[in-house]
Amino acid sequence: MLLLRLSGHETDPEDNMSHEFLQTLWFILIAVLWIGFFFLEGFDFGVGMLLPFLGKNDVERRAIINSIGSVWDGNEVWLLTAGGATFAAFPQWYATMFSGFYLALFLLLVGLIIRGISFEYRSKDPNPKWRHTFDWMIAVGSFLPSLLLGTAFANLVRGVPINQNMTYTGNLFTLLNPYGLIGGLTMVSVFLLHGSNFLTLKLDGDLRERARSASKKIYWVAAAAVVLLAITTYIFTDISTKIGINPGVMPIASVVVLLITIYFINQKMEGWAFVSTGLHIVLTQIAFFTLMFPRVMISSTNPDWSLTIYNASSSQYTLSVMSIIALIFVPIVLIYQGWSYYMFRKRITADKKSLVY
Amino acid sequence: MDPVTLSRLQFGLTTVYHFFFVPFTLGMGWFVAIMQTRYYQTKDETFHKMAKFWGKLFLINFAIGVVTGIVQEFQFGMNWSEYSRFVGDIFGAPLAIEALLAFFMESTFLGIWVFGEGKIPEKVHLASIWLVAIGSNLSALWILLANGWMQHPVGYVIDPATGRPMLNDFFALITNPKGWIFFWHTIAAGLATASFMILGVSAYHLARKSNIDLFKRSFQIAAIVGLIASVLVFLGGHTQGQYIYQTQPMKMASIEALWDTETPASFSILTIGDLSGKREVWSLRLPDLTSFLACNNFTCTVRGVNDIQTEYIQKYGPGDYIPLMVVTYWTFRLMMTAGFLMILLAGLFLIAQRQPIENAKWLKWVPWVIALPYVANMCGWLLTEMGRQPWIVQGLLKVQDAVSPNLTTLDLLISLIGFALLYGVLAVADVYLMKKYAIAGPDAAMQESVDVTPALIGTRD
Numbered sequence: 001m002l003l004l005r006l007s008g009h010e011t012d013p014e015d016n017m018s019h020e021f022l023q024t025l026w027f028i029l030i031a032v033l034w035i036g037f038f039f040l041e042g043f044d045f046g047v048g049m050l051l052p053f054l055g056k057n058d059v060e061r062r063a064i065i066n067s068i069g070s071v072w073d074g075n076e077v078w079l080l081t082a083g084g085a086t087f088a089a090f091p092q093w094y095a096t097m098f099s100g101f102y103l104a105l106f107l108l109l110v111g112l113i114i115r116g117i118s119f120e121y122r123s124k125d126p127n128p129k130w131r132h133t134f135d136w137m138i139a140v141g142s143f144l145p146s147l148l149l150g151t152a153f154a155n156l157v158r159g160v161p162i163n164q165n166m167t168y169t170g171n172l173f174t175l176l177n178p179y180g181l182i183g184g185l186t187m188v189s190v191f192l193l194h195g196s197n198f199l200t201l202k203l204d205g206d207l208r209e210r211a212r213s214a215s216k217k218i219y220w221v222a223a224a225a226v227v228l229l230a231i232t233t234y235i236f237t238d239i240s241t242k243i244g245i246n247p248g249v250m251p252i253a254s255v256v257v258l259l260i261t262i263y264f265i266n267q268k269m270e271g272w273a274f275v276s277t278g279l280h281i282v283l284t285q286i287a288f289f290t291l292m293f294p295r296v297m298i299s300s301t302n303p304d305w306s307l308t309i310y311n312a313s314s315s316q317y318t319l320s321v322m323s324i325i326a327l328i329f330v331p332i333v334l335i336y337q338g339w340s341y342y343m344f345r346k347r348i349t350a351d352k353k354s355l356v357y
Numbered sequence: 358m359d360p361v362t363l364s365r366l367q368f369g370l371t372t373v374y375h376f377f378f379v380p381f382t383l384g385m386g387w388f389v390a391i392m393q394t395r396y397y398q399t400k401d402e403t404f405h406k407m408a409k410f411w412g413k414l415f416l417i418n419f420a421i422g423v424v425t426g427i428v429q430e431f432q433f434g435m436n437w438s439e440y441s442r443f444v445g446d447i448f449g450a451p452l453a454i455e456a457l458l459a460f461f462m463e464s465t466f467l468g469i470w471v472f473g474e475g476k477i478p479e480k481v482h483l484a485s486i487w488l489v490a491i492g493s494n495l496s497a498l499w500i501l502l503a504n505g506w507m508q509h510p511v512g513y514v515i516d517p518a519t520g521r522p523m524l525n526d527f528f529a530l531i532t533n534p535k536g537w538i539f540f541w542h543t544i545a546a547g548l549a550t551a552s553f554m555i556l557g558v559s560a561y562h563l564a565r566k567s568n569i570d571l572f573k574r575s576f577q578i579a580a581i582v583g584l585i586a587s588v589l590v591f592l593g594g595h596t597q598g599q600y601i602y603q604t605q606p607m608k609m610a611s612i613e614a615l616w617d618t619e620t621p622a623s624f625s626i627l628t629i630g631d632l633s634g635k636r637e638v639w640s641l642r643l644p645d646l647t648s649f650l651a652c653n654n655f656t657c658t659v660r661g662v663n664d665i666q667t668e669y670i671q672k673y674g675p676g677d678y679i680p681l682m683v684v685t686y687w688t689f690r691l692m693m694t695a696g697f698l699m700i701l702l703a704g705l706f707l708i709a710q711r712q713p714i715e716n717a718k719w720l721k722w723v724p725w726v727i728a729l730p731y732v733a734n735m736c737g738w739l740l741t742e743m744g745r746q747p748w749i750v751q752g753l754l755k756v757q758d759a760v761s762p763n764l765t766t767l768d769l770l771i772s773l774i775g776f777a778l779l780y781g782v783l784a785v786a787d788v789y790l791m792k793k794y795a796i797a798g799p800d801a802a803m804q805e806s807v808d809v810t811p812a813l814i815g816t817r818d
Contacts (some may be wrong), residue, residue, distance in 0.1 A: 070468035073423065077460045083430055084453035091445020098434025098441075099761035105435055106772045110779060113424040117783060120420035124790050167438075167763050314446045314524075315516075321527045325454055333461045340465050343477055 022319035023309040026089035027296070029326060030082055031289040037078035038149075038281050043274075044072045046195015048115060048142025049188070052135050054199070054210055058128075061135055063350040065119060067202040070344050072119065074337055076112070088322050092166055092312035093296040100160065100168025100297075101152055104175060108148045115141025146191045147184040151175055154183020154229075157291055158236045159300035166297075166307055179236040186229045189222040190284075193261070194277040201270040204347045215265045215273065226258050226280075239291055250290065254283030361760050363769035364436040367776060371428050372742070373735055374780050378422035378787075380734050381554060383497055383547030384586070385415045386490030388555065388578070390483075397483050403571050410799040411555065411575070412486075416471065417790045421783055423464070428776070430456075436769075440749055440759035447513055447524045448503055451531075455499035463492030497547075498540050505536025507750050508741070509604045522753060538600055539741075542593035545586045546737070549699060550730040552583030556706060558795045560723030563715045568799055577710055584703035590733075591696055595650070601744075602651035602659070605751060607669070607678060608744035610662045611685045613647045614640065622647035622659035628686060673752070680746045688736035688743075695733035702726055 047068050055061030068075075087094040098105060114137040122134030158179050161169040196218055199211035230251070233239055239247060258280040264273035292298070296312055299305040313319065348355075358366075389412045396404035430452060434441050441448075466488040473482050512529030513522035524530065556579045559572040602609045609615075614628040624646030629639045645655040652659075662679055669678040709717060745751060749759045794802060 066472070070472035071465075073468055074461060074465035076427075077456060077464050080427060080430055080460055081453065081456040083434075084449065084456040086449075087434065087441065087445060088449030088453040091441055091449055094434045094445065094449070095438035095441040095761075098431060099436070099438035099763055102435050102761070102764055102768050103771065105431055106775060109428050109431060110775065112427055113779060113783070116424040117420055117786070120416060121786060121790065124417065124794070165762075166442075169763065171765075171768075314449070317527075318446050318450060318524045321524070322450055322453065326457070329457050333457065337461065337465050340469055343469065343481075344472065 019313075019316040019319070020310070022316060022323060023089075023313045024294075025323060026085070026313070026319060027289070027293065027309045030085050030089065031285065033078055033082035033085060034289075035282050035285045037075070037082060038285055039278050040075035040078060041072070042191045042278075042281050043194045043198035044068045044075055045142040045146045046191040046193065047199060048138045048195070049146070049192055050139075050195055050199065050211075050214060051142075052139050054196075054207065054214060055135075058131060059352050059355065060207055060350045061131075062123065062355050063203060063207060063348050064199065065122070065138070066355055067199060067348050069119065071341065073116070074340065076116070085322075085326075089314055089319060090296060090307075090309065090312040091314060093307055096162065096166050096168055096297050096307055096312075097156075100162070100170070101175065103172040104148050104152060108145050111141045111144030111148070113141070114138075115145075142191075143188065146188045149184075150187025151180040151184035153187075153288060155180045156297065157233075157288060159298035159306075161301045162297060162299035162305055162307070163301060164305050166305070166312075169301070179232055182225070182229050182232055186222075186225040189218065189225045190258070190277065190281065193218045193222040194274070194281065197261075197265070197270070197274040197277050200265075201274050202348060204349045207350050208347075212265065212268070212270075216262075219262050219265060223259055223262070226255055230255050237291065242291065247287070248290075250283050251287040254280050254287055257283060358766065360764050360766060360769055361757050363766065363773055364760050364764070365756065367769065367773045368432060368436060369739075369742070370773070370780070371425065371432065371776055373738060374784075375422065375425040375429055376734060376738050377731065378418050378425065379497070380543070380547040380550040380730065381418050382415070382422045382493050383544060384549065384551030385411060385418070385554070386486070386493055387548065388551055388582075389415050390486045390490045391578075393483055393486055397479065403574065406568075406799040406803070407571055407575060408486075410571075410802040413794050413802040414554070414558075414791060417787060417794065419467070421787050425780070425783075436761055436764070437749070437759045438761040438763075440754065443521050443754050443759070444507075444750060447506060447510075447522060447530065450524070450527070451499045451503040451506075455496050455503075459492050459496030459499060461492075463489050463496065466492065494544060494547075497543055498536075501539040501543060502531060502533060502536035505533045505539055506530060508745060509533060509535040509600075510750055510753055522750075535600060535604065538593060538597050542590060542597060542737075545589035545593055546730065546734055548582055548586035549590055550734065552579040552586060552703070553699065553726050553730050555579035556583060556703075557724040557727035560720045561796070562798060564720035564723075566715060569715050571799055573710075573714065576706070576714065580703055580706040580710065584700065584707055587696065587699040587703055591700065594696070594737075595653075598650045599653055605745065606660050607662065607665045608680065608685065608741075609651055610660060610665060611680045611682045611744060612689045612740070613650075613659070614682055614686045615647060615659060615661045616663055617661040618658060618664050619647075619661065620658040621645045621656045622651070624650070625686075676747065676755075678747060680744050685740055685744045688740040692733045692736035692740065695729045695736070699726075699729050699733070702729075 047064060051061060051064050055064050083094070083098075086097075118134040118137040118141065122131050122138070125131070152175065155175050155177070158177070161174060163169050193215060196211050196215040200208055200215060203211060234245075257276050261273055261276045261280070264270075264276055294309045295306045296309060297307040299307075314322075389408055392404055392408040392411065395401070396408055433448075433452075466485040469477065470482065470485040470489060473485065510522065511533050512524060512526035514525050515521070516523045555575050559576040559579065562568055562572045563576065598609070601612075613622070614625050615622055621644070623642040623644045625640045625642050627641045647659050648655050648657045651657065662682075666678050670676065706723075714720070747755050747757065749756045
């Protein structure tokens with residue numbers, strides 16, 4: 001029945017897939033895309049930031065890069081898909097956010113560009129200076145997006161100045177408020193921890209131990225940042241009026257899961273340590289999107305001018321068509337991407353002969 | 358400069374730059390896949406080296422195409438928020454589908470292809486390069502369907518409440534003839550771009566008598582594909598011309614610098630306009646040819662710029678509906694010249710192989726042909742986009758009404774200069790590596806990097 005409607009039919013208001021249901025569905029789908037992106041690219045960013053510090057020589061650095069070499073590009077597509085899905089399902093959200101966070105996104109793009117190029121180009125020339133430069137570009141290109149996305153997400157939930165025409169009226173410095181910066185630093189430190197946990201799981205030998213001790217140090221910074229973010233969320237957002245003093249299971253679990261990570265790290269339970277930072281990222285994002293819902297851009301100028309899933313969305317027809325496409329292709333993507341992780345599941349040793357350049 | 362001009366400059370710069378790398382990716386993927394398939398079938402080491410060597414150039418080029426593609430997706434919202442609001446119900450869908458269907462596929466399988474050799478079953482490794490080639494060409498299809506809609510909007514009704522187009526026929530959107538003709542034209546152009554790169558680089562090595570067998574095979578396959586692809590590009594372009602004549606008559610007239618309606622219409626070989634580029638001073642013309650380009654016969658009427666301008670003022674209100682003719686006129690002629698040269702040269706290269714080609718004196722000049730498809734690609738893109746001016750969506754929305762209202766000149770200067778500098782540096786790194794690996798030859802491509810083994814670094818830090 002829905003397939004028939006693909007060709008030139010008027011939207012039927014009696015249709016059982018109501019507009020409101022589809023708007024909620026697409027809010028959830030976009031949330032899932034961001035969660036997938038932060039979980040996957042979170043450790044890529046962490047590994048990238050750690051690269052110049054953990055790898056003492058060229059072979060070690062190559063081993064670190066190879067731990068994410070086959071997957072980082074596919075992981076980044078989660079971001080592109082989140083962007084595309086936002087454009088298709090909530091064009092007003094896409095337009096307001098992308099034009100509003102203009103310079104922040106410009107810097108994010110610079111970060112992603114120099115990082116992506118460096119993975120491919122750093123080993124194409126043997127000159128140590130060349131490689132050194134690209135290694136640092138990987139680190140900076142991983143740090144910038146983590147900082148900026150953390151800052152942007154904290155600002156989304158805090159609210160940003162938006163006028164009655166859905167247009168952002170602030171500038172870059174509007175985003176650099178204390179809560180925004182706490183959000184940015186939290187994301188950087190959590191990704192560092194997620195990355196070092198991933199490396200402990202993925203590498204072998206001396207490098208693995210070095211990654212483990214990095215995890216132990218980074219843990220304390222990340223734990224402090226997460227607790228600080230949790231507390232300040234009560235000051236800077238409307239959580240206490242919208243959800244209540246008791247924030248519910250997800251946010252509490254997200255903090256607890258991060259705090260107990262140190263146990264797994266100390267017990268050398270590498271798999272569990274990685275799962276717990278991953279779970280923390282997932283739960284934090286669920287808490288974030290729950291607090292946002294049904295708003296997608298909160299106006300700090302006037303709450304009535306906020307963008308919601310209702311006033312920012314595409315038509316019922318567009319959402320129905322996109323739902324069918326997502327229903328068919330999202331599972332396929334998940335299967336082959338999951339399979340690609342399975343294929344490269346072996347640990348990587350810093351041994352020149354076994355490394356792919 | 359005003360925000361509209363700055364945003365246009367930035368979009369033009371980043372798009373043309375992105376498209377500098379894309380056609381090569383689109384075409385070379387198929388070549389590498391075919392070479393690796395031949396290796397899989399025959400176990401002939403020469404085919405293995407071919408796949409590795411051309412694959413290396415493919416990868417160096419691919420990286421820039423990917424990272425500059427992210428910018429494209431973000432820029433619609435960043436610089437053209439009013440456009441995004443206006444077309445979001447329609448235009449976002451193909452972009453989201455492009456990411457979901459194509460980007461995931463090419464990125465995931467590229468990772469498997471690069472890191473999988475010798476670690477995963479050979480069949481899987483072979484399948485992955487085919488999936489990379491299919492994925493990147495699929496991505497071209499969806500972005501061209503999106504662009505096709507901007508040139509020729511279909512499958513929509515105007516929402517009376519907002520005045521915005523609303524999708525009401527998804528099937529019409531994905532079968533838009535404009536998008537499919539674009540796709541044909543672009544895919545063939547991609548194959549031609551890769552072919553001429555292979556011809557040029559192979560000739561360089563043949564002239565130096567290195568790896569004669571490998572480069573002769575490469576030269577041969579590239580001459581055949583290059584000829585077919587160049588002819589297909591021409592036919593696709595010709596079909597496109599007739600479609601433009603029906604759907605975008607102003608673009609057609611401005612390509613031909615045709616001021617007044619003519620029956621049949623002549624083709625201008627050379628027109629000199631005044632300094633504004635909008636008034637003709639003198640021209641040299643061939644009779645009837647424009648009629649052929651527009652309608653596939655030598656007799657039809659082709660409407661001139663002045664007529665259409667008058668009609669558009671009545672239809673859309675006062676304004677200047679004439680594109681910058683100096684650009685549309687000259688990019689078309691440059692593109693055509695490059696295209697015809699490519700057909701001619703590919704044909705000659707094919708014939709020349711009857712004799713032992715490695716002894717030919719002219720081989721050392723062949724690397725220059727690499728530039729031809731790049732010139733044509735760039736001109737084609739500028740032509741189709743600037744020929745649509747002043748519209749961003751033909752007949753529905755003008756560029757001046759599409760820009761983000763919140764951006765300041767300073768914002769735009771920072772990003773424009775930032776992108777220009779960054780892209781400039783990337784271009785230097787890309788050309789350096791492409792040249793280095795192209796010259797170093799197949800044996801070096803089997804190694805991690807050219808020259809010497811790396812010294813241990815980082816002992817200082």
